[in-house]
Amino acid sequence: MIYDMMSEYIIGDYKELTLNLYGGLKRKVLVTDIETPYPDGKLIVSTTDKNGIITNANKAFIEMSGYFEEELIGSPHSILRHPDMPSAAFKDLWETVNRGEKWQGFVKNLRKDGGYYWVKATVIPNVRNGQVVSYTSVRRKPSRSKVEESILLYKGME
16 A cells, blocks of 8 residues: 655755556655765565565665565555656656566655655566566665766656
């Protein structure tokens, strides 16, 4: 289940937007301009089922997202979808992993407090008996130059 964001968790001034998510879902998000720097030496790791529902989250993921583990497990991974991320990026991600191939890209994630953080993401399909059964995502610290390139690229995409 995915819930609208609530203002009591937001730090600083924010703007309210409505995201149109996959499957016709809509979500009210509250977005600030506060970036949380990706910590050196950490890997964010999570696993989702075939539908993108989070089934496992490591400590670094929990800390960077600002959510409690209980809030993440059972939620769609799109709970982290930042409105600056174009739909085309996620369309490419899903098409790639559903073919059983690894996907890599730079992603701006939305935190529970309305802020954001950038990651270099690698999503790997977990295949059993020739069938994709789940996905594992490993996120690393991106270079600042790749973040800046991504910002410019994503502005021109839908």
